[in-house]
Amino acid sequence: MARPEPEYRERIDELAARAARDRATFEPPENPPDEERAMAFLREGLGPLVVLYLDARTADQGVAFSGDELAQFHRATNDWLALYARCYGVAMEPDATIRKAAEVLIQTDDIQATAQLLTQVPPRPTG
Numbered sequence: 001m002a003r004p005e006p007e008y009r010e011r012i013d014e015l016a017a018r019a020a021r022d023r024a025t026f027e028p029p030e031n032p033p034d035e036e037r038a039m040a041f042l043r044e045g046l047g048p049l050v051v052l053y054l055d056a057r058t059a060d061q062g063v064a065f066s067g068d069e070l071a072q073f074h075r076a077t078n079d080w081l082a083l084y085a086r087c088y089g090v091a092m093e094p095d096a097t098i099r100k101a102a103e104v105l106i107q108t109d110d111i112q113a114t115a116q117l118l119t120q121v122p123p124r125p126t127g
Contacts, residue, residue, distance in 0.1 A: 008056050008063060012072050015049045019076035022083055032089030033122065039112065041087070046080040046101070047111040049073065053098045054105075073098035085121040094119055 022045065029037065053073060056063035065073070074097060081094040096118045104114045116122065 005063075008052065009069065011052050012065075012069055015045070015052065016072040016076045019045055019049075019079035023079045026083055026086060028086050029089070032087065034087045038084045038087035038115075041080050041083045042111045042115055046077065046084070046115065049076050049080070050098065050101050050105050050111070050114070054102050057102070070098070077101050081115060081119050084115045085119045088121045090119075090121045092119065092121070 022041065056065070077096055077098050078094045081096060082092060085092045085094070101114060101118060104117050105111060108114055108117070116124070
């Protein structure tokens with residue numbers, strides 16, 4: 001496996017910084033759920049992060065990320081999942097790997113379903 005190209009490293013840095021900034025500046029909705037905002041975190045954050053990982057891992061030569069890069073992926077994945085949940089009024093500290101998020105996205109082909117399956121927010125109706 002090859003080391004990531006500079007554009008991968010730069011994009012990881014950008015997305016991880018945005019996730020941290022989003023989390024640091026987040027104000028919870030007064031009347032959850034705020035589904036529009038939850039979807040914005042997925043469309044503009046988690047989705048592009050997972051796609052970046054998938055693009056790198058499925059590249060012709062495959063990309064091997066460093067421990068630091070994987071840690072950035074992990075933090076950003078969980079920052080955006082936590083923000084998604086907070087938009088529904090649920091405070092949680094998810095612990096999903098980028099690989100798991102990528103696997104679920106491949107299975108569902110839907111970033112919202114991916115977030116729901118990884119966080120169980122909103123809960124699926126029973127019965």
